[in-house]
Amino acid sequence: MDIIACIKRVPDTSEADFIKIDPAQRDIEKDRLAFKINNWDEYALEAAVQLKEKLGGTLTAITVGPEDWNEVLRRALAMGADNAIRIDRDVSADDAYTVAVILERVIQRLSYDLVLFGAQSEDFGSGQLGAMVAEMLGISHATLDTVLEAEEGKVHTQRELEAGTLQSYTIELPALLTVHTGINQPRYISLRGIRSAMQKELQVMALDDPGLSPETLVPMVKLEKLELPPKGKEAELIAGAPEEAAERLAKILKDAGIF
Amino acid sequence: MTLTDYKYGDVIHRCFRCGYCKFPINWMDVNNCPAYARFRMETYSCGGRLWLTRAWLEGEIEWSDHLADILYSCTACKNCEVKCPLSFNIDILNMMIAAKGEMVERGEVPSPVKEFLENIQRQGNPYGTSRAKRGEWMEGTGIEAYQGQEFLYYVGCVGSYDTRGQETARILGKVLQKAGVSFGVLGNDENCDGNEVKNLGEETLFEMLAEENVAQFQGLGVQKIVTLSPHSYNTMKNDYPGFNGEFEVSHYTQLLQGLIRDGGLDVSGGYNATVTYHDPCFLGRWNEEYNAPRAVLKSTPGVQLVEMARNKDGALCCGGGGGNFYIDLLGGSADSPARRRVREACETGANVLAVACPNCLTMLEDAVKAEGLEDKLAVKDIAEIVGEACGIK
Numbered sequence: 309m310d311i312i313a314c315i316k317r318v319p320d321t322s323e324a325d326f327i328k329i330d331p332a333q334r335d336i337e338k339d340r341l342a343f344k345i346n347n348w349d350e351y352a353l354e355a356a357v358q359l360k361e362k363l364g365g366t367l368t369a370i371t372v373g374p375e376d377w378n379e380v381l382r383r384a385l386a387m388g389a390d391n392a393i394r395i396d397r398d399v400s401a402d403d404a405y406t407v408a409v410i411l412e413r414v415i416q417r418l419s420y421d422l423v424l425f426g427a428q429s430e431d432f433g434s435g436q437l438g439a440m441v442a443e444m445l446g447i448s449h450a451t452l453d454t455v456l457e458a459e460e461g462k463v464h465t466q467r468e469l470e471a472g473t474l475q476s477y478t479i480e481l482p483a484l485l486t487v488h489t490g491i492n493q494p495r496y497i498s499l500r501g502i503r504s505a506m507q508k509e510l511q512v513m514a515l516d517d518p519g520l521s522p523e524t525l526v527p528m529v530k531l532e533k534l535e536l537p538p539k540g541k542e543a544e545l546i547a548g549a550p551e552e553a554a555e556r557l558a559k560i561l562k563d564a565g566i567f
Numbered sequence: 568m569t570l571t572d573y574k575y576g577d578v579i580h581r582c583f584r585c586g587y588c589k590f591p592i593n594w595m596d597v598n599n600c601p602a603y604a605r606f607r608m609e610t611y612s613c614g615g616r617l618w619l620t621r622a623w624l625e626g627e628i629e630w631s632d633h634l635a636d637i638l639y640s641c642t643a644c645k646n647c648e649v650k651c652p653l654s655f656n657i658d659i660l661n662m663m664i665a666a667k668g669e670m671v672e673r674g675e676v677p678s679p680v681k682e683f684l685e686n687i688q689r690q691g692n693p694y695g696t697s698r699a700k701r702g703e704w705m706e707g708t709g710i711e712a713y714q715g716q717e718f719l720y721y722v723g724c725v726g727s728y729d730t731r732g733q734e735t736a737r738i739l740g741k742v743l744q745k746a747g748v749s750f751g752v753l754g755n756d757e758n759c760d761g762n763e764v765k766n767l768g769e770e771t772l773f774e775m776l777a778e779e780n781v782a783q784f785q786g787l788g789v790q791k792i793v794t795l796s797p798h799s800y801n802t803m804k805n806d807y808p809g810f811n812g813e814f815e816v817s818h819y820t821q822l823l824q825g826l827i828r829d830g831g832l833d834v835s836g837g838y839n840a841t842v843t844y845h846d847p848c849f850l851g852r853w854n855e856e857y858n859a860p861r862a863v864l865k866s867t868p869g870v871q872l873v874e875m876a877r878n879k880d881g882a883l884c885c886g887g888g889g890g891n892f893y894i895d896l897l898g899g900s901a902d903s904p905a906r907r908r909v910r911e912a913c914e915t916g917a918n919v920l921a922v923a924c925p926n927c928l929t930m931l932e933d934a935v936k937a938e939g940l941e942d943k944l945a946v947k948d949i950a951e952i953v954g955e956a957c958g959i960k
């Protein structure tokens with residue numbers, strides 16, 4: 309089975325108090341942040357590697373971004389990807405549609421049975437990219453997948469919906485899935501693995517390689533403003549002995565009608 | 568990897584599980600392996616883990632989450648190595664670390680271990696907190712950046728980021744200031760020392776950290792290092808020379824011992840308490856420094872030092888070594904080593920449990936709360952005891 313996994317690099321924003329909006333109010337200030345592979349994409353990669361280990365075939369990791377995004381492709385190569393492609397592009401002003409156009413052009417020239425995306429990204433979180441690419445490629449897709457099993461010519465998948473409801477599908481290949489967290493436990497990538505991956509070839513494509521130009525990439529939506537929410541009422545820290553604190557907490561919950 | 572490729576493939580079979588690795592002193596008790604004490608199953612003792620490792624490498628058992636948890640529950644406390652009577656004892660802990668290393672290379676480590684190591688790859692500390700916050704602990708202390716002073720005061724990850732560890736780091740800084748010691752710190756430029764990384768089996772990441780730290784220290788002209796943590800002390804003293812990092816490394820209790828002895832630090836304010844001292848593994852069994860912390864306590868007026876039944880090379884690990892202060896594979900039970908240890912401390916009649924390690928401090932303080940012993944036993948770092956004795960609030 310030939311698999312393509314599309315991944316992106318996101319800022320590590322685990323510390324909310326570290327997030328600052330840049331003066332143009334279109335992006336966050338990134339100079340003090342560390343970066344990593346998008347969480348959902350890591351699960352997608354792990355799912356792809358497990359399928360490849362079980363069924364054979366190839367795994368190609370693709371990203372659209374500037375040069376420092378190579379690091380997520382190196383991780384993908386260290387995890388078990390055979391090929392890595394980066395389409396060189398500053399995507400900071402792109403919407404999901406623009407990136408989908410680029411990916412569709414690249415993927416349609418490759419041989420594949422299955423395309424995997426993370427269900428959404430940690431930074432902008434639109435959750436649109438995978439479904440858009442599937443529509444553009446004209447292949448079946450299922451989003452929010454928490455189970456993925458494959459056999460000759462088809463995949464069995466389960467989608468996790470509200471209130472824990474599950475939808476099961478069998479989908480003919482080629483197909484595209486967007487993978488949810490919890491589908492597996494992504495493996496640890498050792499520093500030795502990453503260093504070994506530095507020796508592997510990483511293909512860099514210019515926009516015109518798949519016949520695109522900046523002029524043809526017009527976003528469908530334009531970000532007007534990025535801002536932090538206004539500060540709400542301060543949280544109350546309940547002090548005192550455990551018995552008093554518990555009594556106070558019980559009163560707050562009771563007054564709020566929680567019990 | 569097969570048994571043939573495993574570095575200790577020709578010796579691992581020699582463990583016949585005599586059980587000495589679990590002894591504190593002799594056969595009267597078998598609960599001095601922290602993981603065995605917690606789970607009371609042979610598989611969690613050093614001998615059990617060696618047999619499991621051998622079976623795994625020979626293909627008799629498959630890797631599983633449970634197997635990984637068992638191997639990573641080893642805190643690298645070195646009780647097994649010190650108590651094993653056989654000639655290959657020098658390598659029994661290394662056998663475990665090598666098995667963890669194989670799991671690292673396969674990517675098959677418990678998820679908290681993955682998180683721990685990825686956080687260090689990304690932010691230089693196990694908590695995943697930004698590197699740009701590493702120096703926040705020193706705000707308002709007047710502690711200077713290192714610029715050629717006599718000592719580099721290396722604080723470490725727990726002292727830099729953990730709230731309780733930060734308190735200790737600040738107090739030790741104030742004690743050193745009070746004693747007129749010429750020292751500076753690295754603040755945001757400090758990186759993880761790598762001691763736990765090595766014990767978790769991530770050898771390449773450890774090598775990178777050691778190389779970077781040695782290059783940084785040498786670039787700054789550092790010759791003497793004083794550490795807050797015995798973990799930093801251990802790796803800088805014993806491992807960094809292998810990376811051409813020859814520094815004069817002291818644990819802070821060793822420096823304080825000399826300062827008090829030579830009259831450089833006035834502790835006449837005293838500290839009135841009955842104190843029992845918990846030996847940290849990386850100061851005690853790993854480096855056989857049992858005297859300096861006790862000498863500091865004994866020279867502090869008002870301190871009445873009493874010993875726990877298990878002490879020095881027979882001390883029970885707090886359960887925080889081998890990254891377990893973060894990955895926490897030994898918690899959640901009255902049998903967790905930290906809870907056992909604070910009960911043992913209480914039995915001495917002491918009202919203060921003194922430690923000399925920020926990892927032990929956080930582990931044992933949490934255990935005191937879990938045991939409901941807050942009214943009977945306070946956990947204090949020796950730096951805090953000395954700080955109070957020399958009038959630092």
